[in-house]
Amino acid sequence: MRLLYVTDLSYPARGRRYCDEDIALTARLREDFDLALCHPLDATALMDAFDGVVVRNSGPVLHHQAAYEAFRAAALARGTKVWNTLDGGADMAGKQYLLDLTAAGFPVIPTVDDPADLHLLPPCTTYAVKPKQGADSIGLTFTDRPAGPAGEILVQPRIDFAYEVSFYFVDRVFQYALYAPDPDRRWELAPYDATPADLAFAQRFADWNPLSHGIQRVDACRAPSGDLLLVELEDLNPYLSLDLLTPETRDHVVTTLKTALHTFLTT
Incomplete structure (x- = not known):
């Protein structure tokens, strides 16, 4: 089976090196699959030559939003097998899930997307405010007076x-x-x-x-x-911190990943 492994080996993640994880993980996946790596901007053009696409440490899609949306549309139209599958309802689909989970009473940091709704949040002195279409804490600020366009920001109480x-x-x-x-x-x-x-x-x-x-x-x-x-x-491309696991745990996780991919690609 042929896998196209989508990653950005040059992405400058804070506090960790995405590229090291992908280099190590692809070395193990090559034991079971014919595999090639590509940058997220090249995935749409290359994916037809492979049995499946694995999206891993490709960085926040907001840095290449148009290309990502084109990739999603093409993969869905062609029936391309993409792992993670493209039906995720969490970060893959934006931050609306935080509002939905708040409204449904789940144990989540309470979240609103309109400063006029601060009364719906627990009383606090400082709020976290960030773009609704964001990632990696980009645009995150802390303030006692949240402001911003309704529907475009997320406001949460700052949790100690x-x-x-x-x-x-x-x-x-x-x-x-x-x-x-x-x-x-x-x-x-x-x-x-x-x-x-x-x-x-x-x-x-x-x-x-x-x-x-x-x-x-x-x-x-x-x-x-x-x-x-x-x-x-x-649920889009979560970093795994595999280097922090014991060798035994890491081997178990990689074996589990291989089995899951084999099952996904053959069903």
Whole structure:
């Protein structure tokens, strides 16, 4: 089977090197697949020569929005097998899910998209404001007086959280968890021993997402109440931090990825 692996090896991610992860992961995937790497801007032109396309560390699509939308449209029109599948309902489809989950009463950082709706949020002294069509904290500001065009921004109370934690899933099956013990050093991650309650929290979001196949990362924070609150549900191209796993866990995850891809490409 032939795989086109979409990545931007030069993307300057903060605090980590996307390219190292993709180099290591593709070395393992080549054990099972005929594989070629390409930049996201080249995916549409090349994908017809492959049995499937894997979108991995390609960077925020807002940097090449038109090309990404053209890729999605072409893949859907041609019936191209894309992994993650293009039916994700979280970051893949924008940030509307944060509003929807808030309205539905899910354990998520409360979110509105209109400064006139601040009364719907818990009382606080500082708010986080960011573009609704954003990624990687681009445009994030903190203020006591949120402002901006309704429908184009997201407003959330600033949470004084104890730590952030991420739960990683392949085809909705939990694989491992990592956390940042120091809130000021969010990219210094360590293995996290998830409790049954933690896993139930994360699984709820992984199951909510209509994504048919692929990787999800459930990012959460430990609020002052002790509860976990969703920060982000990444289902487009979540960074995996594979280098932080034990060799045994990393091998298990890669084997799981291979099996999932074999199943996806042959069904």
